[in-house]
Amino acid sequence: MTNLGYCCINIELRKDKITTNRGMIKRTFQEKGIAYASELTLNNIRDLIEIIKWNHKNGITLYRMSSDIFPWMSEYELKDLPDYKKISILLNGVGHLAKKYGQRLTFHPGHFNVLASTNQAVVDKTIRELDQHAEIMDLMGLPETHYAAINIHVNTTQGGKQECLARFRQNFKLLKPSTQARLVVENDDKRSQYAVEDLYDGLYTHLNIPITFDYHHHWCHPGHLDQEAALRLASKTWHRSIKQLCHYSSAKCVYEDESVMNRAHADYIYDPIDDYGLDLDIEIEAKAKEKAVQRYLKQYTLELV
Numbered sequence: 001m002t003n004l005g006y007c008c009i010n011i012e013l014r015k016d017k018i019t020t021n022r023g024m025i026k027r028t029f030q031e032k033g034i035a036y037a038s039e040l041t042l043n044n045i046r047d048l049i050e051i052i053k054w055n056h057k058n059g060i061t062l063y064r065m066s067s068d069i070f071p072w073m074s075e076y077e078l079k080d081l082p083d084y085k086k087i088s089i090l091l092n093g094v095g096h097l098a099k100k101y102g103q104r105l106t107f108h109p110g111h112f113n114v115l116a117s118t119n120q121a122v123v124d125k126t127i128r129e130l131d132q133h134a135e136i137m138d139l140m141g142l143p144e145t146h147y148a149a150i151n152i153h154v155n156t157t158q159g160g161k162q163e164c165l166a167r168f169r170q171n172f173k174l175l176k177p178s179t180q181a182r183l184v185v186e187n188d189d190k191r192s193q194y195a196v197e198d199l200y201d202g203l204y205t206h207l208n209i210p211i212t213f214d215y216h217h218h219w220c221h222p223g224h225l226d227q228e229a230a231l232r233l234a235s236k237t238w239h240r241s242i243k244q245l246c247h248y249s250s251a252k253c254v255y256e257d258e259s260v261m262n263r264a265h266a267d268y269i270y271d272p273i274d275d276y277g278l279d280l281d282i283e284i285e286a287k288a289k290e291k292a293v294q295r296y297l298k299q300y301t302l303e304l305v
Contacts, residue, residue, distance in 0.1 A: 251265075
């Protein structure tokens, strides 16, 4: 059965200042250092526990965690945080709670992570950040499989698509094994970038790396496949023991504001999601977050698993 989740921010809980996005500007980090980063991280993880509890109470079993849980984490080693012992204990508790409640937790590191970059400094920073995301999942005790997905884009076409995909494949080998075991790639919304078939031919057939099918991105950039064919091609990349991960959002320009670009996400979901009979985990990327999921389920009378 298709299962819906949401991403990072819980609007209802944020009203009570429950958030995992506490951060600071670079100047503050430079002034206060990792001691303050450690303090913010502890508070973020405590609130992550509250979000997971809320998800369980409301029948949601898929949740994308924020990459901002550890502010400025690229600037330090996690183990160097003054509160690392407490942080480790709390993260272990998060993992136990997620397992108890049957919740699938994922990450989606930002666009500045470019594994295929021609700039070695960017590649080095990307490897570091992706490995840190995997380290956080390791501390949670999450499985070293694509169930605990770390989702990224190729994020560049510099030098041509084939050259980029070749660099991605080469640099993938430099990631830690626990990162490699979780990394998945997503199709793009720009026609100059990567459709599902590009990722299938250029990455999956070489690395067995699964493809996260994004419905909205495919609408913007379908490549040579219709929606069903692209979704089914992506489904072939997922191991049969792990539910296929997808993203879904409605186009804001179609339903809410025709003046915006076609890539912009709407606040809510406006059409029934066609899973074509496949068993999917779908992260809803609507701006209204969990409220968009709740409204969709009420409107289309679906049940969460």
